[in-house]
Amino acid sequence: MPVFKHPQILIASNLTDGEVVFLGSSGWERDHRRARVARKADEATELETLGKRDISANRVVDVYLADVEIGSDGAPTPLHYREKMRVKGPSVRLDLGKQADEGAL
Amino acid sequence: MTAVDLRVAQRPNAPMTTYRYDEYDAAFVSERVAEFREQVRRRLAGALTEEEFRPFRLMNGLYLQLHAYMLRVAIPYGTLTARQMRRLADIADRWDKGYGHFTTRQNLQYNWPKLVDTPDILESLAEVEMHAIQTSGNCIRNVTADHFAGVAPDEIEDPRPTAEFLRQWSSLHSEFSFLPRKFKIAVTGAEHDRAAILVHDIGLRIVKNDAGEIGYQVVVGGGLGRSPFIGKVVGNFVPREDLLAFLEAILRVYNRFGRRDNKYKARVKILVHERGIDEIRAAVEAEFAAMDRSPFAHDSVEFERIAAFFAPPPYDSLPATSASMRAAKLESPAFSNFVDVNVGAHKIPGYAIVTVSLKPIGGVPGDATSDQMRVLADASERFGFGELRVSHEQNIILPHVKQDDLFALWRMLDAAGLATANAGLVSDIISCPGLDYCSLATARSIPIAQAISKRFSDMSRQRRIGKLGVKISGCINACGHHHVGAIGILGLEKKGQESYQITLGGDPTFSASIGEILGPGVTAEQVPDVVEHLVDYYLAEREEGEAFIDTWRRIGHARFKDVLRREGEDGADI
Numbered sequence: 001m002p003v004f005k006h007p008q009i010l011i012a013s014n015l016t017d018g019e020v021v022f023l024g025s026s027g028w029e030r031d032h033r034r035a036r037v038a039r040k041a042d043e044a045t046e047l048e049t050l051g052k053r054d055i056s057a058n059r060v061v062d063v064y065l066a067d068v069e070i071g072s073d074g075a076p077t078p079l080h081y082r083e084k085m086r087v088k089g090p091s092v093r094l095d096l097g098k099q100a101d102e103g104a105l
Numbered sequence: 106m107t108a109v110d111l112r113v114a115q116r117p118n119a120p121m122t123t124y125r126y127d128e129y130d131a132a133f134v135s136e137r138v139a140e141f142r143e144q145v146r147r148r149l150a151g152a153l154t155e156e157e158f159r160p161f162r163l164m165n166g167l168y169l170q171l172h173a174y175m176l177r178v179a180i181p182y183g184t185l186t187a188r189q190m191r192r193l194a195d196i197a198d199r200w201d202k203g204y205g206h207f208t209t210r211q212n213l214q215y216n217w218p219k220l221v222d223t224p225d226i227l228e229s230l231a232e233v234e235m236h237a238i239q240t241s242g243n244c245i246r247n248v249t250a251d252h253f254a255g256v257a258p259d260e261i262e263d264p265r266p267t268a269e270f271l272r273q274w275s276s277l278h279s280e281f282s283f284l285p286r287k288f289k290i291a292v293t294g295a296e297h298d299r300a301a302i303l304v305h306d307i308g309l310r311i312v313k314n315d316a317g318e319i320g321y322q323v324v325v326g327g328g329l330g331r332s333p334f335i336g337k338v339v340g341n342f343v344p345r346e347d348l349l350a351f352l353e354a355i356l357r358v359y360n361r362f363g364r365r366d367n368k369y370k371a372r373v374k375i376l377v378h379e380r381g382i383d384e385i386r387a388a389v390e391a392e393f394a395a396m397d398r399s400p401f402a403h404d405s406v407e408f409e410r411i412a413a414f415f416a417p418p419p420y421d422s423l424p425a426t427s428a429s430m431r432a433a434k435l436e437s438p439a440f441s442n443f444v445d446v447n448v449g450a451h452k453i454p455g456y457a458i459v460t461v462s463l464k465p466i467g468g469v470p471g472d473a474t475s476d477q478m479r480v481l482a483d484a485s486e487r488f489g490f491g492e493l494r495v496s497h498e499q500n501i502i503l504p505h506v507k508q509d510d511l512f513a514l515w516r517m518l519d520a521a522g523l524a525t526a527n528a529g530l531v532s533d534i535i536s537c538p539g540l541d542y543c544s545l546a547t548a549r550s551i552p553i554a555q556a557i558s559k560r561f562s563d564m565s566r567q568r569r570i571g572k573l574g575v576k577i578s579g580c581i582n583a584c585g586h587h588h589v590g591a592i593g594i595l596g597l598e599k600k601g602q603e604s605y606q607i608t609l610g611g612d613p614t615f616s617a618s619i620g621e622i623l624g625p626g627v628t629a630e631q632v633p634d635v636v637e638h639l640v641d642y643y644l645a646e647r648e649e650g651e652a653f654i655d656t657w658r659r660i661g662h663a664r665f666k667d668v669l670r671r672e673g674e675d676g677a678d679i
Contacts, residue, residue: 016149017219018174058151062169081603082540086171090541092469092551096202096217097172 006067009035009076010047011083012060020086020098021060023047028060030098032087033075037068125414126234134231137238141165142224149221166237167223171544176215176223177240178230182250182268182292183211183495183502187482190493192233194478200226205478206542207463207471209535209586210289211249211495212240216542238276243284245275245356251293251300252496255415256504258452262311262319264294266412267348274349274401281356285363286371288356289328301497301613303327303336304589306373307355312342320344325355325385326377329583333619334374337382339389345408347393349401354392358385418490418505423455427508440515442564443526448511457511459489459503460496460528461518466562467555470536471499480521488514497586498535500528530567531575531640532558535586539579539596540603546579548596548603553577553632560633561640570640573653576611589613591654592636593620605632609639609665610657621662624669635669642668 009032010023021028022035029035038044044065051063066083068076078084089097126134141161148158162168166177178193185193193213197205200222201215208214218226230236239246248268255263271290275281281288291300294311302308308324320342327336343351359373362380377385434441449458461481464470473481481501485493488510494502506514518524527533534557537543539550554577561567576590580597587593593608605627608620627635640653642665647656657665 013169013173015155016221018169018172020172055155058149058154061155080601082171085540089172090551091549092541092555 004041004044006079007070007076008038008044008047008065009068009078010038010051010063011066011086012051012054012063015058015061022087023050023054028054032078035068035076037070037076038065130234131231134234134236134238135228137165137236138224138227138231141227145220145224160242162220162223163241164238165223165227166240167218167220168241169544170216170542171540171546172542173217174220174223175542176218176226176237177208178213178215178235178237179240179247180211180213180235180495181272182248182254182265183252183497184254184265185493185495186233187486187491187493189233189235190478190482190485192229192235194475194482196226196229197475197478199229204472204474206469206538207473207495207499207501209497209499209537209584210240210247211252211497212247213495214538216538241287242282243286243288244282245271245278245284245288245290248272248275249289249291249300249305249497251295251298252494252498252502253299253449253458253504254294254494255417256451256453256456256458257295257297257299258450259296260294260452261296261313262294263412263415264292264300264309264311265415266408267294267309267311267321268292269411269414270349270408271352274352281360284356284360285365286368286373288359288373290352298614298617299496301586301589301617303615303617304329304333304586304613305336307352308336314342318344321348323351323355326374326382327617328372328374329586329588330372331369331581331583332372332375332378333583333588334378335617335619336374337377339382339386346403347398349403350396350398351389351393353401354389354396357392357396358388362388417453418492420453420456420505421507423453423507423509425454427455427511430508430511433512437512439519439524439526440512442568443515443524444511446526446530446568447528451505453505455508457506457508459506459511459514461501461503461523462525462527462533463500463523464527464533464554464558465522465525466527466532467559469551470534470554473501477521477523480517480523484514484517487517498533500533526564527567529572529574531561531570531573531636532567533574534558535574535576535590537578537580537584539577539585543579543584545582546596547581547598548579548605549629550577550579550585550594550596553594553596553605553629556629556633557636560637570644571652573640574611574613575636586613587611588619589617590620591652591657592639594632597626599626603629605629607632607635607639609662610654612654623662623666638669639665 024034067079088099144161168175206214250264250268288306290307291302291305292309293300304327310322323340324336325339364370447460489503489505534554536554540546574591576586577594578585578587589611595606607623611620612618
């Protein structure tokens with residue numbers, strides 16, 4: 001089992017439209033700030049179990065855990081630049097993706 | 106049984122249709138759409154798992170990318186009609202986000218389609234004789250060709266009939282639908298290679314022998330990706346009569362001996378590299394000699410029928426040079442620059458080939474809005490017999506424009522933001538989507554292209570620099586062709602940061618070469634500085650008539666490395 005170094009969130013793609021989603025407390029969220037954070041290894045395992053359940057239920061695909069840091073507001077932000085991109089949208093088209101929506105990220 | 110059905114039954118792998126759909130094609134594509142619609146329905150209903158569904162969606166060009174699904178639409182040998190271009194625009198507006206991305210495979214990608222909408226998109230494409238079949242998967246992909254096909258003065262023969270012949274042979278070829286890895290074929294019929302045939306799995310060069318007969322020089326084992334190779338000649342002169350059988354033999358050898366144990370060693374270039382071209386040639390020739398070639402016997406009537414669809418349009422008889430164009434050049438320096446840079450010689454007197462750059466300064470290489478696509482469609486109908494081409498350099502070509510019409514065309518393009526006069530210059534950058542869109546990418550490539558483009562925004566400076574191919578890939582898969590850029594840039598991850606490796610000396614033409622690494626990786630911010638230093642050094646060292654690649658070859662890689670090292674010691678931020 002990999003060493004648990006950082007808090008983690010569960011990222012996936014929504015099956016029907018492919019949008020990036022994050023497992024929250026009551027289902028999949030389109031805003032990463034509402035993601036449920038695993039702060040220990042067993043909590044991360046629980047997230048993965050829930051992810052597998054929803055793969056089987058044909059809600060999401062391409063599910064994986066991503067390391068995050070917790071901001072002063074308590075919201076998680078991915079550590080790696082790849083996931084930073086996924087929570088916003090293309091850096092070359094700020095009018096597209098999640099960053100284009102109300103309450104820009 | 107119809108005549109078409111009879112032909113299909115008799116010759117299952119032989120060419121069957123022209124590039125303009127007949128009833129067989131239309132029915133076939135329509136059936137594929139219906140089939141995929143049912144597969145999507147079953148996926149959404151839970152009857153298919155993602156693991157089961159994934160091969161089906163990939164067979165129909167649908168990927169899952171970083172932010173959304175991505176649909177890759179095939180544009181065979183890069184040729185489009187105005188009607189098809191308009192439909193691409195309509196699809197972008199109705200089911201995507203109002204734009205599309207033209208790729209280095211002469212295809213078009215939509216970055217935001219929804220899975221649930223994809224069957225409707227494919228149905229809409231089928232209405233204009235388009236599809237997304239074989240734009241993914243381990244099969245023979247979209248056959249590409251010289252984007253100046255049929256109009257270039259240096260052409261021996263138009264490569265499109267051959268490309269169409271191959272498209273029909275390779276479409277849903279039952280034996281080659283599950284190859285060890287993907288397989289890409291490019292064709293040129295010209296003395297100058299504009300299709301990068303030496304870096305394809307198979308490159309075909311139409312040649313003429315001493316007897317004046319047309320045949321093909323067949324090159325195999327070229328490719329980019331993590332292990333770049335220049336292709337090697339496996340057949341120096343393959344008569345047209347033997348072409349399909351010869352290619353069939355190559356694919357059979359590859360299918361039999363290609364490595365399936367390791368996807369990174371599964372391309373035919375690795376097989377050629379490991380076995381050597383002599384062993385591969387012997388195996389191909391043995392297969393060719395042993396096989397039943399009758400199903401692949403050349404059908405000259407069929408070939409000529411296909412070729413007839415690529416017959417020249419009804420050109421007017423015109424003076425070699427247009428007086429009105431000359432006058433307009435004197436009136437407008439901007440138009441004059443456009444003509445000098447983006448307009449090429451045509452084989453018919455009084456006509457020109459126009460490259461419409463999709464690389465505005467600071468723009469996203471290869472992107473076009475739906476409105477721009479409609480302008481291009483209109484322009485092609487008004488000035489160019491309704492035909493357009495997509496180049497592997499991610500630009501659009503209008504192949505049949507009267508010189509007399511160039512000024513009106515330029516004004517039309519300029520109003521739509523499509524008149525950037527940089528074809529072939531330093532800001533005409535090939536770039537893959539990179540980490541802004543692609544799930545495989547390890548770094549962004551588009552922002553690097555934008556930064557370089559802005560650094561060289563002075564167009565007169567660009568013209569002084571001259572032809573210079575800058576190519577950028579956001580990962581080792583090399584979709585941005587960085588290996589064959591005179592200046593190549595590869596985005597990688599280094600210690601959790603984006604890092605860029607610079608190569609020099611790549612060349613995608615008949616004098617092909619793979620670029621050599623300049624030194625340690627640099628940050629995104631440093632890339633424009635490095636490129637500028639390299640360009641300045643080239644300008645200082647070049648001799649009369651030398652392009653960047655010529656100077657690099659003459660004075661050597663070490664000199665370019667040295668200048669960067671010296672600049673770094675002097676405190677330059679590189």
